[in-house]
Structure formats: C-alpha cells, structure tokens
Amino acid sequence: MSDFIPPARIEARAADLWRQFELEPGFDIEALLDGLQLDLTWELLDDTAGDGDILGQLIPGRNLVVLNERHLERLEARGRAQLRFTIGHEIGHWLFHVPGGFGSSPFFDGERTLCRSGSAAQIERQAEAFSAALLVPRDSLQAALPQTSWSGWAPVYALAEKFAVSATAMQIRLEGLGWAHRPEDGKPRSGPEEAPGQGNLFDG
Ligand SMILES: [Zn+2]
Numbered sequence: 001m002s003d004f005i006p007p008a009r010i011e012a013r014a015a016d017l018w019r020q021f022e023l024e025p026g027f028d029i030e031a032l033l034d035g036l037q038l039d040l041t042w043e044l045l046d047d048t049a050g051d052g053d054i055l056g057q058l059i060p061g062r063n064l065v066v067l068n069e070r071h072l073e074r075l076e077a078r079g080r081a082q083l084r085f086t087i088g089h090e091i092g093h094w095l096f097h098v099p100g101g102f103g104s105s106p107f108f109d110g111e112r113t114l115c116r117s118g119s120a121a122q123i124e125r126q127a128e129a130f131s132a133a134l135l136v137p138r139d140s141l142q143a144a145l146p147q148t149s150w151s152g153w154a155p156v157y158a159l160a161e162k163f164a165v166s167a168t169a170m171q172i173r174l175e176g177l178g179w180a181h182r183p184e185d186g187k188p189r190s191g192p193e194e195a196p197g198q199g200n201l202f203d204g
Contacts, residue, residue, distance in 0.1 A: 005096060005126050013095060014133035018140070025140055026164040029084045037063055038094065040087070044069045052116030056086040059112045060098045065090045066112070081166040088131030089115065096126055136163045136173045145179065151189040156180070 017023065021035050033040055045068040047054035055075060057066040065087055067075060075083040093113055102108035107115065107123055115124060144162055146155050153167065160170040171188055174180035181193035 003100075004122070007129065010092075010096075010126065010130050011133045011138055014130060014137055015139070017134060018137055025144065025162050029087050029135075032091070033065060033087065036091065036094065038091070039064045040067065041065075042067050042069045042072070046070070047116070050116065052118040054114070054116055055082065056090050056115060057112045058090040058093045058098075058115075060094065061111065078166060079161070079164050081160070081164060081169065084135055084164055085131050085166070085169060088134045089127040091134065092127035092130030093123075096130065097123060132169065132173050132176070135165050136170065138177060141173065141177070141179075146190070149190045152187055155190075156188050 017032070021027075021032055023032070030040060039062070041064060043066050045054050045057070045066070047068065047070065053071060054068050055071050056068065058064070059066060067083065067086065071082075075086060090113070093115075097105075102113070102123075105123055107113055107119070107121060115127070119125075141159070141163070144159060156171050156174065157167050159174075160167040163170065165173075171180065171182070174188070175182070175193075178192040180188050180190055182188050183193075
C-alpha cells in the first residue's frame with residue numbers, strides 16, 4: 001500500500017502511543033518495541049549495491065525489527081539518535097503499512113522491507129514522518145520551545161538532546177512545524193520563514 005496518509009493522522013497516531021505507553025522525551029524506544037510486541041535483532045546486511053544505506057528493516061511476519069550491523073557505529077553514535085530514528089521508521093511501517101499489506105511495493109521483498117535512507121518514495125516518507133512525530137511529538141515540542149524568539153544552533157542542540165534525536169532531525173522537525181527556519185546565512189531562527197511577496201496575495 002502506498003496510499004496518501006494525511007499528516008494529521010500520522011501525528012495523531014504518534015500522540016496515541018505517547019498516551020498509551022506514557023512516553024516522555026528521550027523515551028526508551030526498545031521498551032516501546034516490547035510494548036508493541038516487536039522484537040529487535042542485528043544482522044549484517046550488504047547494502048553496497050543500490051542507492052542509499054539500509055539502516056533497518058521490518059519483517060512483519062516475525063514481528064521483528066532488524067538493524068544493520070554494518071552501520072552499528074552510526075546507529076549507536078550521539079546518544080543512539082540514528083538508532084531511535086530508524087526504529088521509529090520501522091514502527092511506522094508496522095502501524096501504517098502492514099495492516100493493508102505492502103502489495104506490490106518495491107520496498108518490500110515479500111518478507112521484509114527494503115528501506116534505504118534518503119528514499120523519496122511515499123511509503124518511506126510516511127515512515128520518516130511517523131518517526132519524527134513519535135520521537136518529537138508536536139505538543140511536547142511546543143511545551144519545550146524557548147519562551148522568547150531565538151536564533152543559532154544552541155537552542156536546536158538543547159531540544160535535540162532533550163528528545164534524543166540528532167540536531168539535523170530536530171531542525172527539520174522545527175521547520176516542518178513552522179517553528180523555525182533557516183535564512184540564507186544558514187543559522188536557524190525561530191518562527192516560520194518570511195515569505196517575500198506573500199502580502200501581494202491581499203493586494204488589489
Ligand atoms: Zn522504510
């Protein structure tokens with residue numbers, strides 16, 4: 001299945017899990033896997049052929065998330081930020097794509113998903129969006145934002161540490177919610193991007 005899923009539904013499903021399992025920022029994602037009755041294992045997966053690394057896979061028939069030992073260092077680095085994001089991605093497939101089946105999706109070989117990082121495919125982007133919503137829920141992030149307008153990477157790093165995600169993932173999440181933007185100097189700033197010319201919509 002690669003049907004369109006409204007972003008609000010993805011956010012709501014993540015919020016449901018937070019309520020159901022009483023999650024908190026930086027929560028133990030392996031404990032969440034237990035709660036969802038999913039197992040976790042490491043395997044050496046050769047992903048050298050093809051574009052994009054395979055960090056994780058889901059084997060729905062065995063309720064199993066597989067992490068690629070080949071990228072162990074990257075997955076374990078910086079407070080396991082990449083590991084948590086990858087597991088969140090596979091949980092996204094489990095919740096949104098397994099119930100209807102993967103059908104003829106090229107991202108499923110009949111037994112396991114073939115997730116490659118950087119894929120622009122809808123099914124992969126949905127899993128990415130779910131992972132972001134799960135690790136950094138909208139309401140929890142809103143409550144953690146600085147009270148006044150801010151600029152620079154320091155606030156982004158602080159939020160990233162609180163939610164145990166990478167600074168890049170946090171910046172993307174903030175931008176996606178319209179709570180930060182990066183002007184041409186590349187330095188993050190609070191608030192949505194100023195849209196030059198937007199005022200013209202209301203002119204004449
Ligand atoms: Zn995937």
